[in-house]
Amino acid sequence: MSSKYNRTDGRYVEFLFRPIYEVNTAIAYGIGAITTPFMTLGAFQPGATVSFGIAGILAGGSYLYAMKAKPLIERQLKLKLNRKEFMDCKKLREINSLEPRITNDKFVDPRHNFMGYGFEWGSEHANRIYQVMNMDSKLTDIKLPFFLRKATDEFQHETEELGGKPFIHAVGDETEIKVVEDTYFGHTLISGNIGTGKTTLLRLLSLNAIHMGAKESSARFNINGQQNKIKQGDKTKNNSKVIVVIDPKNDTDWKESIKQEMEHLGYGDRFFSVHPAAQSDSCRIPLLKNFVRVSEIADRVAPLMGTSGGSKTFEDFAYEQITFVAAGMEYIGTPIRLTSIQKALSSGKIPFCEKVLRVFYERTLGPEYETKLNMAEYLKKGVEAWQVMSEYYKARLSESHENAAILGIIQLIEHPSEHFIKMITSLRPVLTALTSKPMDDLFSPIDDPESEDKRRIVDLDNLMEKGGCLYISLDSMTDNKTAG
Incomplete structure (x- = not known):
């Protein structure tokens, strides 16, 4: 029964999957429509005849019942059969x-x-x-x-x-x-x-x-x-x-x-595909390029360590150290990349911090800052250059030239190495995975116009402003943390 019937009527019954009696009726009417003219063939006269009129009525009845049967046939076919549908x-x-x-x-x-x-x-x-x-x-x-x-x-x-x-x-x-x-x-x-x-x-x-x-x-x-x-x-x-x-x-x-x-x-140039397994065809994304505050850098990296149980303490520590490194890079004008953060937090902690301190003293005391700090005498006594600069800042410049980036660098470099390595144990594998081949080229690219590498670099800010599609394929990422 079709939906046009009144469903509030107590006599209404819908059963769409019953035998389709309309087919038999349509066939019977159709056979009648075909055979009726031949049954009176001997009495055929030119023009309209009664037999052809009856045949026409039977043909109309056949068509009517065929139309009633059609939706039921289609519905019952769908009960058992399924087909792929294609759209141009x-x-x-x-x-x-x-x-x-x-x-x-x-x-x-x-x-x-x-x-x-x-x-x-x-x-x-x-x-x-x-x-x-x-x-x-x-x-x-x-x-x-x-x-x-x-x-x-x-x-x-x-x-x-x-x-x-x-x-x-x-x-x-x-x-x-x-x-x-x-x-x-x-x-x-x-x-x-x-x-x-x-x-x-x-x-x-x-x-x-x-x-x-x-x-x-x-x-x-x-x-x-x-x-x-x-x-x-x-x-x-x-x-x-x-x-x-x-x-x-x-x-x-x-x-x-x-x-x-x-x-x-008309804007196929706004389609960017990132696929670590197909490095030569993949676009590159400087993941840490665009930020408003330096603390955002740590927000993106530190949570990958996980936050369950005691790991929260390690994540908080890593968050702080990443912030110190990022602030130092921003201070000296070095592009902040995952590769440079990984290097600064591993074997390159002392050289990096010392470089930041030297830039600070050159800007603050001038090119002759080593003479003012009497650094040569301290170096003869076996005192490290970074120790001289750290102590001088705390004793002489902390109030007159207070700088949050320098305070963070001093805290980073003075932290006991053994405890520092222990506290970033969970962070180092994550950074290593994100900075090893081919991840280093893909997510920490160096934007050099003279470079032979012609793979496109995706600026996420530009993408958000002008629109486009960023398609990231993770089928080669067997490690959940790296994929995340």
Whole structure:
């Protein structure tokens, strides 16, 4: 029974999976329509005859019952068969395009995203599932018309290849499913068995997002979580959509579909792929380049040590030491990289701290600072240069030339080496993993215009401002901390 019947009527019963009697009726009417003219062939006269009139009525009845049988046949086919459906890129682009959804005088919510085909679950679907569950596991109760049984055997292999139970498609009338982009701003979980279409759905979401931020139009759109309106005639391009994909499997189809769509829209140069396993083809990201406060550097690195149990103490210590090193690098104008932090916290602690102190004294006391500190005499007595500079600062300059970076460097260099090494034991493997080949070139690159290395360097600030896609493949990361 179709949904047009009144469900509040006590006589209403819906059973979509009954034998399709309409097929037999349509066949009977069709045979009658064909044979009736021949039964009166001897009395045939030119022009309209009664026999042809009766045949026409029978043909109409056959068509009517065939149309009634058609949706039932399609629904019962879906109970047992499942097929792959393909959508042409051109059609998907038409669905995603902003321009047809915008009129000259009003918005027609241009941020509807196409999700695929399906139906909203309701009580009627639960009732139909209950009917299916009352059948045997192979649904032998369903008897398709004889002329379809042979044809359906050809699609059994594809159904088995797709896996799962196809009957879910038969309990509802599938139509285009669209959602408003605002629903993505919260946390969203997509779950399902292997082969159920999780990656395909993610690909659709990715392509939708690209189109939501790709056209110049009088549309309402989202930039970095903030809603904005472009007034009529505004020349600002809605291309600030940022897509970050973290792919544990390195799905080539997903990556290529995003890249091709961005090239189709005219900004393929904003697609950046980072893949440690394919170092020669990968872009590079200076992970520690952009920051507002030096403490942000430690915020990004120290938590990788973990925070469970007693490790919190070690993380706090590492956080402090990383902050000291980063502040020192900022003071002397050295680019802050993971490789340089790793070196400063391992074997290079003393040379690094001494370099920072020398820069400070040269800026504070001038090029002749060694003479003022009487450093030559102390060196003859076996006192290290950094010790001389540290003690002089604490005794003479701590009040008149107070500097947080220098105080941190002195605290770092004076910390007992044995205890220092013990406290950063958990941090060193993380830094080593992030700075060893090929990670050093990928995440601590040196931006040298004269370098022979022509791989692109991704500026994350620039990416956030101008839009684009950053596709990170983690399939080669066997260590969870490194992947994190």
